[in-house]
Amino acid sequence: RDATSRWVLSLAHATQPDRRSPPDTPPSTPVGRAVPGKGRSLSQPRMKARAPPRSTQVFLDRGAPSGNLTEVTSRANTQSGRLRVFCLIYAAYVGLLVARKNYGFWIPHAMATLDRSKSEVAVIGSSFEMASGAGALLNGFLIDAVDPSLALACALAASASINLGLARARSLPLMAALWGLNGAVQSLGWPCVSKVFLRAFPDPKGRGMWYSILSTSQNVGAALVPILVSAAVAASGDPKLAFHVPAALALCMSLILLRFLWRCGEPKTTTPAAAAAAAMRARDAALAAALAAKGKRGPKVNSRAQLFSVAQLTWTDVLLNWRLWLMAVNYFCIGVIRSSLTDWTPMMLAEYKGMPVASASSCLFSFELGGFIGSVVAGRASDLLCHGRRGPVMAVCTVLLCPTLVALDATVDPLLLPLVYFALGSLAFPVHVLLGLASREVVSPAASSTAGGLVKFVAQLGASSAGYPLGLLQQRHGWGSVLRLLASVAFAGGLATLPLWRTIARVDERKIESRHKVKGG
Secondary structure, three states: OHHHHHHHHHHHHHHOOOOOOOOOOOOOOOOOOEOOOOOOEOOOOOOOOOOOOOOOHHHHOOOOOOOOHHHHHHHHHHHHHHHHHHHHHHHHHHHHHHHHHOHHHHHHHHHHHHOOOHHHHHHHHHHHHHHHHHHHHHHHHHHHHOOHHHHHHHHHHHHHHHHHHHHHOOOHHHHHHHHHHHHHHHOOHHHHHHHHHHHHOOOOOOOHHHHHHHHOHHHHHHHHHHHHHHHHHHHHOOOOHHHHHHHHHHHHHHHHHHHHOOOOOOOOOOOHHHHHHHHHHHHHHHHHHHHHHOHHHOHHHHHHHHHHHHHHHHHHHHHOOHHHHHHHHHHHHHHHHHHHHHHHHHHHHHHHHOOOHHHHHHHHHHHHHHHHHHHHHHHHHHHHOOOOOOHHHHHHHHHHHHHHHHHHHHOOOOOOHHHHHHHHHHHHHHHHHHHHHHHHHOOOHHHHHHHHHHHHHHHHHHHHOOOHHHHHHHHHHOHHHHHHHHHHHHHHHHHHHHHHOOOOOHHHHHHHHHHHHHHOO
């Protein structure tokens, strides 16, 4: 196409006459002017105006918008670059999930190898949750300081190595330590993916739907595990393939990221939000350069200054940000509700509703399906209807969880229960997805991973609260009290989200303030 465009442009320039007069030829006499030495003017025929040459853009791209060829090509390159980055981080997170969701497929092998009971082997899963929660709180500083694409590739390679080490482990403490290390490595995954995504999609008014689609990688990864791992183990009869298959997939994705994403730059855009985000990153880079220029006093002073700037940014932008703490309260409530419905549904439906295991599986499938569809619809609604504001969608979905949980307590018909679970999934999952995006939008880009790690840590606390406390409540007061408590938690989370109704992204806030200053408002 480029060769064709150059050929057409050369033809267009070659067909145009040279309007410059030769130096030896006197200029022609203008029409209607008197000739020197004559008494009258010469009448000459009036020449018709030559039509301008037809634009070559018509021949090159009939479906392209108006504008020159450079702008159209730049716009196409930007869209293709975004799509390439999106597909790479989507596949990378699927690879991470496969190396994490294989836990249920190698636990029988661990029990047979170690000759331990279920309660003893459950220590391995607890080590993963504790390490993952601690990593979500602490790794934000690391991700904000290094290239997120490189950190994501390293996390994939480390998770693959840990799975290979688990295949050769023969003691319970070693397996618990390795799986806990995998939890710490896995906690790097989503913050890195979100950081790369926010750089590739800087406009808050258009990235809500894309972020929701990106969150469906969790469902895709969870669905691929039984297809790949169980099929490989059943076909070969070797339980170690539950480690080898996820390790191979994660290692391949790590190499692909290093080849096609690391040091390839981010797609360039020309939107006002992109310019604002780029200006904020340039400001942070200039601050770092200024701190580095003060290195004449010695490396210790320079490192102290950098540490002070990071601590000051974390204190002012994250810890003193009241919006983040309200999001953390809502995230805690959503974590309690999601984990309760996921962990306790089979037992609750069997004891409280008298349903078989097959019916419980259909309810959980409806819950996941509702989450998949609801996340995409909620992301699109926050872009189009709310103009990039996530607060209205989060508040409405959280408040609507309260009557839906009351309906779950009152519903007995096995045909209606899957519909109720579908509604619960379509309301709970969008809040979970949009909270992860909104927590990174209300802070500076240099502190986005730290803010996301903070609210994610609070969500992990909520998820861990759905275990023993709810189990104790059920033993004393029954399943009805558990569902009523969850409804109250949903109502409290909705009240905490209402002050965020008019909250906008950080880059949009500066643009709106400058617009009001220009207008005099």
